[in-house]
Amino acid sequence: MKAISKTAPKTPKNKSLGKPRKRATPIWRNRCITGVLFVVMVALVVGGVWWGVASGVGARLVDQARWQAIALSSKVGFRVNEILVVGRSETTQKVLRKAMRLDRGAPILAYNLEEARDRIEALPWVRHATVERMLPDTILLTITERRALAIWQHKGAMALIDDKGDVILRSGLGRFADLVVVVGENAPVKTAELLATLDTQPELRRLVKAAVWVGGRRWNLRLAGDIDVRLPEGNAEAAWTRLAEYERAHRVLERDVQILDLRIPDRLIVRKSSSKKINKKSTGQET
DSSP: OOOOOOOOOOOOOOTTTTSOOOOOOOGGGSHHHHHHHHHHHHHHHHHHHHHHHHHTOOHHHHHHHHHHHHHHHHHTTOBOOEEEEESOSSSOHHHHHHHHTOOTTSBGGGOOHHHHHHHHHTSTTEEEEEEEEETTTEEEEEEEEOOEEEEEEETTEEEEEETTSOEEESSOOGGGTTSOEEESTTHHHHHHHHHHHHTTSHHHHTTEEEEEEETTTEEEEEETTTEEEEOOSSOHHHHHHHHHHHHHHHOGGGSSEEEEEOOSTTEEEEEETTSOEEEEETTSOBO
16 A cells, blocks of 8 residues: 655745834824714713703703813814915915814814804905805815005005905005005095096006095096196096097197197196196197
């Protein structure tokens, strides 16, 4: 008989041997678990408040229960990990961070959204802000900033104003030197309307350096070359268009002109630097 040799059975190879284990994900990162935890915590807080009111325990104990629930939420992952900001352009990160008063790792449910919004809307450039929680760990800040419109000069002081006529800044105005300067006590509230009128004639608009609100009724413009243009109280846009047409036809601004008076309909009164007046119709013919 032949001897039968016995061999040890082959051990199956462990294909995963030597490979790193997958990193375990905390249970609270699961969206379903997060939702359940949040509902439970809200129920605990609401139940604690109801019990405190019903039993007459008092506001102090109710507040303690609320903060205990917030502390619990922080332990299971409801902490600020990311702050998203949308709409920021002029407002610096440093200024915004100071107004938010929020650090990563803080309990997200403890953050007062209304107070944060009020602080942010008090910043010079911010017109409107919304602050939202994106559970479990993100704060979303959306801001709408003001639009710089002109420089307002009043009683020797300068200020940057927006399209509503409100002051944005009173210092650091150097980088806004290309904006139109408006002068007069109530000039800011009329500036947006004036610039809309000037924008109808872009070739003339780029020549306007300053505008003076006269008598609370109308505007005087200062053009490049120290030329003054007097707009009428009513229908200023038609007068501005008339000047543009006259300039295209006669190049009046290239002449030795000091004042262009548009206050009389269908007339353009030109005063040269020599103080000699020329009264012309809009067609350019002498009268």
